[in-house]
Amino acid sequence: MSSQTGRLDRALAAFRAGEPVLIHDFDDREGETDLVYPAGAVTPEAVARLRNDAGGLICVAVSDAVADAVGLPFLEDQIDHPAAASHDLAYDDRSSFSLPVNHRDTFTGITDDDRARTITELASMVSTVEAGVDYGAEEFAAEFRAPGHVHVLRGAPDGLADRLGHTELGLAMAAETDQPPAVVVCEMLDDETGRALSTEAAREYARRNGFPYVEGEELVEALR
Incomplete structure (x- = not known):
């Protein structure tokens, strides 16, 4: 078994078990490593790890099909302001941001407990939609309010x-491990420089904590 295959298998096994995986995208794209969880496995302790150890924006990515089913738009299409009229992202054609939400049973929405509740309820919503239950924008609005403290991301239609x-x-990790298309992603930042955590430091963090680290190109090669 090659070392690349071994890394990928370990990452998939951990993700299937609800454990976090570090994913580095590409040096010629964002050049960032994200700490990634299956959304349904996120606890308040996981939220604390995401904000303390990763430090970026805690987001929940859902599939394009689920976003369509519950009427979740691309955020830039909803903002009536000149700042949203055009963008010049250096790393992509468009942002994947949809609505930032809180579950209606949270208080401020920002605490570890509140964000974990919102995240796991989003995962439950995704499972409901995937099961073919009649669940649309009105049902979503009955459970979640916007704006909130958990940013929802829309996956591209063809992944x-x-x-x-x-x-x-x-x-893609969720699909490969037979989990609902709802994952938490959070960028890992360097406390000393304020920039993206280097791949060397991300690998060391993964080793120190017993978490898998995988390169985006490995995932693309195996899963696309």
Whole structure:
């Protein structure tokens, strides 16, 4: 077994078990490593790890089909302001941001407990839609309010064939491990420089904590 195959198998096994995986996208794209969880496995302790050890924006990526079913738009299409009229992302054609939400049973929405509740309820919603239950925008609005503190991301319609972001890489992991298309992604930042955590430091963090680390190109080669 090659070392690449071994890394991928370990990452998939961990993700299937609800454990986090570190995914580095591509040096010629964002050049970032994200800490990625299956959304349904996120606990308040996991949220604490995401904000303390990763430090980026805690988001839940859902598939394009689920987003369509519950009427989740691309955020830039909903903002009536000149700032949203055009963008110049250096790493992609468009942002995958949809609505930021809180579950209606949360208080402020920002605490570890509140964000974990919102995240796991989003995962439950995705499972409901995937099961073919009649669940649309009104049902979504009965459970979630916007704006909130958990950013929802829309996956590209054809996944990795359309876009090579952490959104699609995480959703590809979910599909490969027979989990609902709902994953948490959060960028890992360097406390000293304030920049993206280097791949060397991300690998060391993974080794120190016993988490798998995988390169985006490995996932694309195996899963696209």
